[in-house]
Amino acid sequence: MGLLHELRTSSKTALLVAVAAATVGIIYGYDSSNIGGALDFIAKTFDIRSEAEKGVLTSFVIFGEIGGALIGGSLANRFGRKRMMVLVAATFAIFSLASGLAWDVPSLAIARVLLGVSIGISIVVVPMYVAESAPTKIRGALLVMYQVATVVGIIFGYLLAWALAPTENWRIMLGAAAVPGVLITLLLLRAPDTPRWYMMRGRVADATRVQALIEPDGDTAGEIASMQRELDSGSGVPSVRKGLAEMLRKPYLRATVFVVLLGFFVQITGINAIVYYSPQIIKAMGFAETDHMAIFGLPALVQVIGLIAVFVSMSLVDRMGRRPVLLTGIGIMVVAGILMVATFGFGAAGQDPTNVRLDGGFVALGFLGLVLFNVGFTFGFGSMIWVYAGEAFPSHLRGLGSSTMLTSDLVANYIVGVAFLPLLKLTGGAGVFAVLGVFAVLAFLFVLRFAPETKGRPLDDIRLFWENGGKWPAENRAD
Template identity: 50%
Template structure:
């Protein structure tokens, strides 16, 4: 690999990085979205109890937690690129295996390992993109990963819809193996990141990689900046996060990560067809088509947030999105409490689900991870993101396991009453604790948390 590549070759590598990032995001989204339609046909074939049906999604999230916990060590030991190769292999193997099982126990085992793969992907894919993409497009690619994920969820619903007449749930689950193999071939041709090469003392490879991915960069200056950043990250221990002055930031990050999921977004992602069926909708055209429209609205909302964040700031977007979640949850309570659900379905219920999902993606889904990266000094930043992700996945597992039993046991009105209360808690939590960080340097944000969650002196410009 030459240290002075030609511009066309560099441009090609940049495009490959962008394509690989988008493909991994889409595959991840597809693998968490396709189960919604597949569950309808799995239940018909296997006649499962509510708890057994819930376990098919719960084991996936349990695998997410395991994968997320080991991802950092694997990515540091063997490299970001090799870990991404493992992710692509895992997606291909376990998606294909999902289409070959004949009983729920085998399906649970396969989906657990698919979940481990997803957990690896959740941690490593954004790191790989952020560390390897040219500076000019880095921000767009990192944020675009969320757009790719929502796009994948939408594609999952559309594929389920197109295969509904055949009821072929195995094909629904297995199809993502094809793009996984294609992205694997692409990843094999990419270098690792300059940062990882420097961490391993492989300076010449780091130099060559920087020159390859961005011909405009001052390689020596960039290497010096990466060296300084790596040095700044040394010495951080997770126990430090639970002591002053960082304990307030830690509590905020953990609370925010938990509230992202416990407010119910993945109840909709995993179980939309069941929710629409409980609201009186019938036929696969409605049970799978309407959730597809919901995910299209979510995609539009996510893209809208990208354009709005630099104009409106983080707090207004978060507060606006959560407020709409509260309102739509109240609407769902009313829909189920009305007792008038009949064949043909409640269009107000459809509106409630659509607004809830779009509002989540506009607010929580687009903004929340920004705070994890901004709330701690460099040496604690990775641990902060890991803590938030762990809290997020634990809440996700609770929702995945207990949503359907709650719907069966206490009914839709009470279940969405719980989500209303939790969304209201999230609204108060964000209003009271989330600072407006738009346009502020990381050092200023760090001082905010070190000062007991208060802006000091000349730093104060209001909280949005």
């Protein structure tokens, strides 16, 4: 009830900018799942037979995402957060259509890489946009809204794959993503840019106008003055070279190491292996390739349950805090990994890893493991990565910092995307989930030791944590 009250009492402008930005997550989520649904049908069309080749095909988009994430922060600083999001949504629609029209593997690869560039830019820009536009009291919840939209997109992707599976029409599966791309482009055109970006460009009047619309009852003059002081402390918007140099020395070296490792742990623990390859995992449990209800319906159900977890996370992040939510989610992932190892380790004992037949009890245990893995991720990592991406750095470094964090995230995503299917075939489900479980344990210990708690702190004050050697100054403690 607390979050609902805060949302109801927030200004229409604050909700517009948050919803407009968060909806970009729909296209990211849709693309993550529709390639999983289309993969086997694409492989049949283009005669792709090996698991390694399928992994590379899936990872074309990740390669592009890495490039997009590398340049996203700089582009957002130069051209504005809003302009880049509009460009992302429009180009996503174009390259989705191109993917559906591909006539061979090279043309599909080019379209998917370019699509990935658009997505890579979006996952950098959206957290910046929301963090810089949201009122402090609901900033965490509005950042988590991006994950809500992402999971909704994943569900849509699986449901469409389920509906089209009997026809094997992978072209519509990929090309249909153009529809939300166009709709989101139109929505974004109505949103303003952020007050902090206007301040970075010296447009004080525009910054004041938008800040007053976002928080009509707030101290607009005080907020603008705080932004100016924070920008003055960083000597304006640095070049990429100077910005990276500042990130690699004190006091922000600690922040840089934190976001790089956090971003890497988010993906190396394996969530996108679940999203991309859920149909293959379901088949590895013994379901027939023709059982479309199980192969596509069960992954969709897993995501629906995960969506509930995101809403819970959204309601708690500004009350419990970032660290408790994140640690709880990772802990659930560790438990899920143990269940998956038990499922394949005992249920498939003595069987060929490429031709497993689990009985009903182990199938149910495996499905529970998938559910818990997804619930743990969406509650913790999936929600908090966008929070920390938007909050970790001061305004003049936020673009580069977000790019750095999400590039690390995507590098780990690429590793998992390429390696998961061959590893599944080589070691079976027990081996691959044991590896992911070890990474989850390491991630838990890392967060426990190094993650800052930013709940309730003004965005411009978070730099004080890093400037004080990874501790909050006594006079700046949150209530």
